[in-house]
Amino acid sequence: MTGAPRLPAFGLFAAMLAAAGLPLYIHAPKFYVDEYGVSLAALGTVLFALRLLDVVQDPLLGRLAARLQETRAVSVAVAVLTMAAAMVGLFAVEPLFAPLIWFALMLTLVFSSFSYLTICFYAEGVSSAGQLTGQGHLQLARWRETGALLGICAASVAPVLIGGYGGFALAFAVLAGVAIRAMHREWRGARVDSGGTGFLTVLRDPVARKLLLVALFNAAPVAVSSTLFLFFVESRLQAPGWEGPFLLLFFLSAALAAPFWGKFAERAGERRVLLIGMVLSILSFGSAVWLGAGDTWAFGLICLASGAALGADMTLLPALFARRMADISPGASEAFGLWSFVSKFTLAFAAVTLLPLLEAGGFEAGGANGAEALWLLSLLYGALPCVLKLLAIGLLASIDFGERSVRG
Structure with a gap:
């Protein structure tokens, strides 16, 4: 396949992939608590256990992506269809056996497909960006x-707008079909390292190691807020029914701001602009600690600012990582298995720690909660992300992008 990559196709496929990622941590736990009475602690444990599975399977999926290089479009289509079927099973099908086990099985299929697709998609992006003029990695x-x-x-x-979680799952299946069609000509069989050395290449490189740590601590605040978001709006703000508008405001703000951050970074440099965004995030999350019942307008402003951050x-952070991969190992699809694992691990770790901690602190989803339980919810939702962001800022500021890769 020749010619420049079609960037809208990459955008559409990314939309489909992202719809199966972070929203699961927003919707799935509360759905299974409300519909089937599964405990928060049990759900958090399952989510974390599935992320431990990724420690084993992500390197294998990276190697599989390398071996299926010549038939990448077909393997991607199979993975997308598997993920769509599992999403329908998770939200639109009554569990065929114990809800917690059904939850674990469907999520295993979703997460495994998600991992494989992320590895293929980002590796293909590194190759495709090189065919663009100018700063191709930032453009893509x-x-x-x-x-x-x-x-x-x-x-x-979607669950609010199209008739509940069943409608959401079916709409996702339609989006998956459209994404397969739009992207099918963009799988160009980019050269990948089939020797299974991608992980070692990344871990030997000091800049790549530090970028992964930055990604870990930088993604954790979003993982925390995503895990607790619905509970915070319902119980702390006492604003049931506002969850959808707040989520839309938050993510739409992020989507609208993203191109402007990219343009700004082309002039001022990715790291400098990323640090500005991280400081804005701290200011936003910190303000949420002091909110109480009825503070909906203030929380709307926080959603707007934190979404922009x-x-x-x-x-910018994926662009920095992709650029480094283009320099040290452009064919290492396994490297993007690490990147995928880091982002998913933060979500799982947040679930396994925060949900049981809330339950132990006396918090009851959908019930009457005392002042101490609500204060704990506020601290976890607002203060903890600030601490994690500060760690990420310190790590990012310490990186010397002139360091050479350590070969071995």
Whole structure:
């Protein structure tokens, strides 16, 4: 296949992929608590256990992506269809056996497909960006991450807009079919390292290692807020019914801001602009600690500002990592298995720690909660992300992008 990549196709595929990622951590736990009475602690444990599975399977999926290089379009289509079927099973099908086990099985299919698709998609992006004129990695990142944010926007509010979670799952299946069709000509069989050395290449490189740590601590605040968002709006703000509008405002703000962060970074440099976005995120999250019942307008402003900050995170940090991969190992698809694992691990770790902690602190989803339980919810939702962001800022500021890769 020749010719420049079609960037809108990358944006659409990213939207589909993102709709199956972060929104699951927003919707699935509360859905299974409300519909089937599964405990928060049990759900958090399952989510974390599935992420431990990724430690084993992500390297294998990276190697599989390398071996299926010549038939990548077909393997991607199979993975997308598997993920769509599992989403329908998760939300639109009554569990065929114990709800917790059904939850675990469907999520295993979703997460495994998600991992494989992320590895293929980002590896293909590194190759395709090299065919663009100018700062190709930033151009592709703007389309890809803006598409991802729009996908998250749609998935976050879909249960409210299209008749519940069953409608959301069916709409996702339709989006999956459209994404397969739009992207099928863009799988160009980019050269990949079939020797299974991609992980080692990344881990030996000091800059790549630090970028992965930045990604870990930088993604954790969004993981925390996503895990607790519905509970915070319902119980702390006492604003049931506002969840959809707030989620839409948050992710739409991120999507609209992402192209501007990218343009700004082309002039001022990715790291400098990313640091500005991270400081904005701290100011936003910190303000949420002091909110109480009825503070809906104030929380709307926080959603607007923190969403704009997320646009910088999702556009610039992947672009930095992709650029480094283009320099040290352009064919290492396994490297993007690490990137995928880091982002998913933060969501799972947030679930396994925060949900049981809330339950132990006396918080009851949908019930009457005392002042101490609500204060704990506020601290976890607003203060903890600030601490994590500060760690990410320190790590990002310490990176010397002139360091050479350590070969071995």
